[in-house]
Amino acid sequence: MRRPFTVACVQTTSGRDIAANVEMASALVRRARKAGADFIGLPETVNIMEPRGSLLRDKVAANRGDAGLAAFKALARETGAWLLVGSLVVPAGRKKSAKPMLANRSFLVDPKGAVKARYDKIHMFDVDLGQGEVYRESKTYVPGKRAVTATLPWGRLGMSVCYDLRFPQLYRALAGKGADFLSVPSAFTRPTGKAHWHALMRARAVENGCFVFAPAQCGEHEGGRKTYGHSLIVDPWGAVLADGGDETGFVTAVIEPERVVEARKRIPSLQHDRRFR
Numbered sequence: 001m002r003r004p005f006t007v008a009c010v011q012t013t014s015g016r017d018i019a020a021n022v023e024m025a026s027a028l029v030r031r032a033r034k035a036g037a038d039f040i041g042l043p044e045t046v047n048i049m050e051p052r053g054s055l056l057r058d059k060v061a062a063n064r065g066d067a068g069l070a071a072f073k074a075l076a077r078e079t080g081a082w083l084l085v086g087s088l089v090v091p092a093g094r095k096k097s098a099k100p101m102l103a104n105r106s107f108l109v110d111p112k113g114a115v116k117a118r119y120d121k122i123h124m125f126d127v128d129l130g131q132g133e134v135y136r137e138s139k140t141y142v143p144g145k146r147a148v149t150a151t152l153p154w155g156r157l158g159m160s161v162c163y164d165l166r167f168p169q170l171y172r173a174l175a176g177k178g179a180d181f182l183s184v185p186s187a188f189t190r191p192t193g194k195a196h197w198h199a200l201m202r203a204r205a206v207e208n209g210c211f212v213f214a215p216a217q218c219g220e221h222e223g224g225r226k227t228y229g230h231s232l233i234v235d236p237w238g239a240v241l242a243d244g245g246d247e248t249g250f251v252t253a254v255i256e257p258e259r260v261v262e263a264r265k266r267i268p269s270l271q272h273d274r275r276f277r
Contacts, residue, residue, distance in 0.1 A: 008037035086185025120144025155180035193228025
């Protein structure tokens with residue numbers, strides 16, 4: 001029987017300054033560790049929320065491509081916790097236009113500071129929400145091409161980022177690869193968060209019989225972007241174990257891995273998948 005452990009989801013309001021963002025997030029990680037967390041998740045783009053693409057590229061380049069990873073690796077060693085660096089904005093090659101492109105990359109760091117897994121966000125948030133709220137991630141980011149799972153002491157983690165949440169086939173693939181837990185670090189917009197956040201997180205948990213860990217950005221960011229917050233920890237039966245509300249901070253929950261086994265015994269849908277045309 002796999003032993004229980006404590007998860008924390010950290011909620012931040014990241015801005016345009018990488019050093020300040022890393023410092024703020026690190027302080028919350030230390031607090032979460034003192035509160036007993038064994039696994040601590042940070043939100044999407046925790047190192048920088050810069051709305052202007054040209055400035056974003058310049059700032060990431062000026063940070064020598066590290067964009068906070070070295071600091072978070074050191075933080076994992078300091079605290080002795082497993083750390084999900086929700087995602088960092090990092091360099092990722094060039095297009096034919098020679099414009100530098102970026103990746104939205106999630107990192108799993110072990111308590112010794114070693115990177116155990118990397119995942120690049122697959123699905124690009126190219127949407128027009130109305131009232132002038134437009135996003136075109138594909139102009140700045142190179143999409144990932146691979147579903148990623150990683151082994152934790154308590155089971156297997158399936159990694160994703162934000163907009164991936166709307167593509168259930170990714171999570172089915174992760175569950176098929178043995179994932180017991182799904183990470184969904186996010187920077188959800190206010191309109192879509194109010195409408196869909198809780199429903200989609202609970203659905204991904206129920207569909208796959210997995211725990212979901214979803215640390216999120218919250219509040220109003222420099223440049224006017226507003227994110228929804230409400231970092232969630234959801235159990236395999238769809239129950240919300242913790243909700244971070246709309247302020248910076250963190251939430252925790254005790255995770256019992258055996259509940260994954262129980263949920264999948266009660267509803268063995270992963271065994272009932274069928275191919276169809």
